[in-house]
Amino acid sequence: MEGLKKDVIRHVVSSLGSDYASKSAYNYYNALALAVRDRLIDNWIKTQRSYYDEKAKRVYYLSLEYLPGKSLMNNLHCLGIYETARKAMSDLGFSLEDLAEQEWDAGLGNGGLGRLASCFLDSMATLGIPGYGYGIRYDYGIFHQVIEDGKQVEQADNWMRVGNPWAYERGQHLFPVRFFGEVKNWTDEYGRLRHTWTAGDTVLAMPCDMLVPGWDNHHVINMRLWSARSDVEFDLDFFNTGNYLGAVEEKIFDEKISKVLYPSDQIEEGRELRLKQQYFFVTATIQDILRRFRKKHQDMTELPQSVAIQLNDTHPAIAIAELMRILLDEDLLDWEVAWDICVSTFAYTNHTILPEALETWPVSLLERMLPRHMQIIYEINARFLREVERVARSEDCGQLCHRDLDHLKQRVSLIQERPIKSVRMAHLAIIGSHSVNGVAALHTELLKARVFDDFQRLYPQKINNKTNGVTPRRWLWSANQPLSRLIASHIGTGFVRNLDELTQLEPLAADPAFREAWRAAKLENKQRLQAYIKRKLMRELHTEHLFDVHIKRIHEYKRQVLNLLHVVTAYNRLRHGQAADFTPRTVFFGGKAAPSYFMAKRIIHAINAVAATVNADSRVNDKLQVVYLPNYCVSQAERVIPATELSEQISTAGMEASGTGNMKFALNGALTIGTWDGATIEMAQAIGPELLFIFGMREDELVSLRQHGYNPMLYYHGDEELREALDMLRSDAFSPGQHGLFAPLVDNLLHGGDRFFVLADYRQYLGAQQDVGRLYLDQEEWTRRSILNAARMGFFSSDRAISQYAREIWDVAPMAGLQNGKGA
Ligand code: NBG
CATH class of the missing domain: 3.40.50.2000 (Glycogen Phosphorylase B;)
Structure with missing residues (x-):
């Protein structure tokens, strides 16, 4: 630790040309990064040389x-010097978390x-x-x-x-x-x-x-x-x-x-x-x-x-x-x-x-x-x-x-x-x-x-x-220390390299003490997110709410609008006093729209308009809240995913090639509400479909629906709640004084052919959401499922994916001496 401290101070002075006594977090972050890079470069050179030699x-x-x-946290963890760095920086008067915030x-x-x-x-x-x-x-x-x-x-x-x-x-x-x-x-x-x-x-x-x-x-x-x-x-x-x-x-x-x-x-x-x-x-x-x-x-x-x-x-x-x-x-x-x-x-x-x-x-x-x-x-x-x-x-x-x-x-x-x-x-x-x-x-x-x-x-x-995969280093170990430490205390740290080892958690799902500890880790993550949102958006979150999260690029096929229709319907039920058994929840949206993608940008606007109305309505806002997370990016995902309880993966069947967010959520113990699409299908097969909330028409059903002539108006006329929600969006219920602001969205569904079958899946989605709310009331069962979800995610490691590419496409083998973990 003394070595690292010395290196950091040396970099503040000689690489950055600053006075080490002036405690700038920005300088100390940079100096720490340089000291970490020093520790990588020797191995980088050795690695590159070994390729030539062999x-x-x-x-x-x-x-x-x-x-x-x-890169900072991930690299510290990979080098095994996270704790050392934490102590060293604390001696120098900084919290490692604050320094990490400095990184772009x-x-x-x-x-x-x-x-x-x-x-x-x-x-x-x-x-x-x-x-x-x-x-x-x-x-x-x-x-x-x-x-x-x-x-x-x-x-x-x-x-x-x-x-x-x-x-x-x-x-x-x-x-x-x-x-x-x-x-x-x-x-x-x-x-x-x-x-x-x-x-x-x-x-x-x-x-x-x-x-x-x-x-x-x-x-x-x-x-x-x-x-x-x-x-x-x-x-x-x-x-x-x-x-x-x-x-x-x-x-x-x-x-x-x-x-x-x-x-x-x-x-x-x-x-x-x-x-x-x-x-x-x-x-x-x-x-x-x-x-x-x-x-x-x-x-x-x-x-x-x-x-x-x-x-x-x-x-x-x-x-x-x-x-x-x-x-x-x-x-x-x-x-x-x-x-x-x-x-x-x-x-x-x-x-x-x-x-x-x-x-x-x-x-x-x-x-x-x-x-x-x-x-x-x-x-x-x-x-x-x-x-x-x-x-x-x-x-x-x-x-x-x-x-x-x-x-x-x-x-x-x-x-x-x-x-x-x-x-x-x-x-x-x-x-x-x-x-x-x-x-x-x-x-x-x-x-x-x-x-x-x-x-x-x-x-x-x-x-x-x-099939795609995600790295457990960043998406579990580094992003979710509370849960990772709990897992490690029962099955060791081998899962970070070999994610299949998570199956050892399965028997623990039946252990009430373990379930309680699992919930405590989730709550810690929710509290952290609460603090972050307070700092960034000056909003107070209710951590006892179900955290329901939909974060990804904004695209019509990803159907943020379907989620929004559920929110509007829930709002209406609460307003009309028809939801005595409603499970309180906060619905988070986040994602960027391509600057030239008119409809996607209008969807963002609609979400924010609905959020403003719902959040300001004292009749409902202790039960239903909507949060738009601006500037969704990797580091934000690392904060939000560990705190999530419900993962929204609701693309039109056949449209999402794979998805990888779906994997990150389940790995961190969120339950999935999702369609039979992309890799969510394989997740359901690995986990057991009964442990997810799967709904909606399948790809082949949609093909035949399209062939037989899909008429969104039938759904509009046939479903009172759907009609109410769409009419509200089309009128100025959420855009006072700006009549017709969201009409393009609604017209696209009703008269534009609803290319992504939002209306066709609406009623089933509502049903699945109702199941979610009911299950959440039974925290023991919810937690059991959460543990089993994570335990069965081994296949979705990018290590498995890359091993397959290496064997079946590239015909390359791992470097000798590295195969069993410890390096040469
Ligand atoms: C995206 C798909 C996702 C998939 C990622 C990674 C493009 C062109 N495709 O479903 O939409 O998970 O690729 O494969 O960005």
Whole structure:
């Protein structure tokens, strides 16, 4: 402890240039972070060296998004120095919790997809898998959300302003990134046509490395984020012409590439700068991967034995064309050889079946920005369509394909002709990869049967499932110390590394003393949340209420509106004195809406309007409260999830690819109210469906309802309570003086076809909520179920997910000496 104290003081003085006597929490947080980083870097170097020494096969995880959140607490726990740090900082006059508050929540992603990437890096580090995360160091991460007059207002997330003590910026290792320009053809000595791309513009990619430690194993992997740097400083000619300001302007223009994260979740906006970001990221990453590979290898055909590249969604799919370009134009390989290398190296994860999220890029844009890549994509497509024809005519594909060959070719082509001629990035990712995986069982089945059914027939082995998982380090141990300590006192700490060990809690569910201790841990978490809300929102929570929580991105398919209709109905029953047996509850909502997503923003407004009305109504507000949590982010989730008793997972069946919030809640002992969707299905199967509150129509039922003509008006006319709730929303009951403010929401349901079947599931949802309220009154039974929920969540560890990827997709093994926990 004395060592750590000394290091902290030294960093305050010599790294931060401050007086250690002036007790600034900000300085002491930074100094502590630097002292922790010192303790990581030796192991990082040893880890990286061991990969070379053992010629280990490496895994590269390419993701445009990460959501690391805050690093301090997690890193202290991984290093096993949390208690030491707590004491050291307390000696220096600080509470560790207060210092941790100083850290900026790194929000380099939108939601589940980015957070999954961060959980996966954590698991690779803990399992000892030679992994690297690659991404972009956005100067501005996901916007900061404030709620003003009930509405979302976006503010810039200037997280770099305060500096990042965790990152190493490596300004000496710059990689060139080229755009535009032209392609020249030439003939090689064997008479083969060759291509050289001479680019118009160049910018530079600078690596920033963040260290990702494993749990108690001395294994530290790297997350390398690229930042755009202009090459103009090096262009003396430009300066010599006297155009100094012009040069500076160009520099700023170039560096714009990594300025900001696109804040849309599952909606593709097709902006030119976004494509630039993707290619910038991809080419820098591929260059770095090949640089490392070539240190030990000459023969490019050995690449798939040494390197596995996982594409996190289609955002980095242009990597397939980029690797082809290098192999063809720089290594001068033949097409077939190059293509085999690519397909064996790449694998692709799909994260959504929503059509509006499937990426396409206009051919005209690609031709201009990346002319050589567009040529390669055309060539990939031509060869692929010939192959489709061959397979379709062969016996094994059967009559299905053959009958309608032209249509089949149109459907699977990399190029779509309408509304504008574009490249379908998912198709490129599928045919350029040896593995295509979905992220939960139902999602994968839907990929096979609906979204990519043609590809499933063409390549029956390619599509596979890897159900998502979450890291128990952050989402149980670090976020929920009261519960973790209780668990550890009964079954030891092995569950942090091997989550299956939680099954040892099962017999304890029958032990009244253990149940009481379990409740006490939950209450402690609820009280903490209460203190936090008081500080942040100046609101007083009732900790004896049932805490009912719906936090995630705001999206119509996630159906925050269904929850809101339940709240309005409960309000009406209470007002009308029809709810004598109502179980008091506080309903929390939280989440960001894409700034351009009108309906999602209006939903936020409606939630806040209902909250204002309900909370101000003294007839009901001791029984029902509604809280909107502004600026939902990773560190807020770490506070809220441990305090939650009811987890809302109520997406339209078939629409949520997996969900990972659902897992975090159950792991922390919340009971789930949810639909038969995403990974919630597998959770119900693992836990026992009777221990969750499952309701609503299933995916196949919705398909047939749609086929037979779904008429939301029937539900409106047939259900008095529903009608009352909708009419109130449409009138100005919650928006005094602003008549019609929420009419778009209601019209969307009644006259817009209710695409997400809110009305169809309303009555069943109400029933399930009633069951929830009733069960909550029986605290012994509620607690028993809560314990069994957590005890049966072992499967949903990201360690299990990553082990499956490693075995079934990447063919990599954990580093020797790390397999049994303790590191070398
Ligand atoms: C999201 C899904 C979630 C899933 C995460 C991680 C996108 C495109 N998809 O259901 O909506 O849990 O990915 O796989 O963000």
